[in-house]
Amino acid sequence: MTTATIARERHLITPAALADALASTSPPTLLDVRFVPLEPGRREDYEREHIPGALFVDLPLELAGKSGPGAYPLPDLAALQEVVRSWGVDTSSEIVVYDDFFGGGSARAWWTLHWAGLTKVRVLDGGLAAWRAAGGALTGTPSTWPTPSTVVLRAGALKELSIEEAAALAQDGVLIDNRPAPAYQRRDEGADATTTGHIPGAVNLPFTDLFDPDGRYRPVEELRSILDRAIRAARPEATVEEPADQVVGAYCGGGILSTQIALALALLGRVDDSAVFIGSWSAWLEDPLRPRD
DSSP: HHHHHHHHHEEOOOOHHHHHHHSSSOOOOEEOOOOOOOOOOOHHHHEEEEEEETTEOHHHHHHOOOOOOOSOOOOOOHHHHHHHTTTTTTTTTOOOEEOOOOTHHHHHHHHHHHTTTOEEEEETTTTHHHEEEETOOOSSSSOOOOOOOOOOOOOOSSEEEOHHHHHHHHHSSEEEEOOHHHHHHHSSSSTTTTOOOOTOOEOOOOOGGOTTTTTBOOOOHHHHHHHHHHHHHHHOOOTTTOOOOEEEEEEEESTTHHHHHHHHHHHHGGGEEEOOOHHHHHHTTTTTSSSSO
């Protein structure tokens, strides 16, 4: 088994592998983290149908903080700990997360839980669509919540960038903006005149480039090539295979989809080299004196 295969299987799980795991004597904790930017939690969708055994997670309320900076800041650690305890898990628990929008909610859950010290978290590759395509069962029956745990979370296992660190990394290193190109490109006229643009020095890599037409993460060699192009756009002398002290940062609009860059790097074995500016563009725009390219 290659290093790339090991990394992919550590962070992603296929529908077939998930079905086998759920049927085993020690099934993983399954979390439904469906999310669409600028919309509330998706509880009604969960109640209509979900993978049997899945617990609903309201991402804006439970995996994000109540106040900024940015649209979806990290949650208070104590509040997150109470949520995680309600799932009945500890630091050794196997956790699988899924959603139905390009893995955005799943990636944010994967990143937030890793950041808080839960390292055995995998994303259902292709999400709910892949589960359906594989013939996976769905139900509207509420799942039984487990006995709460006493897990203690510790923040900082993954790198989070402050606004100043993001600005500096864009100038001196690699900072990827993974919003669609029209949002990245500054416009000085029209309805989007005050919201479009990017952090000076950041390079654009739209999140959709990371996925195949079925919504699954692209094969490792394709991801390597895609990320390498973005890294070289920021630093022509650099490559995706640089040493561990070469951090690759990412941000998006509100702090959700940027975690997909961190997950893509993890699939290349570089989970410790990634950093996310959770405040993202929404936090940058809160200060009108911040420059905008």
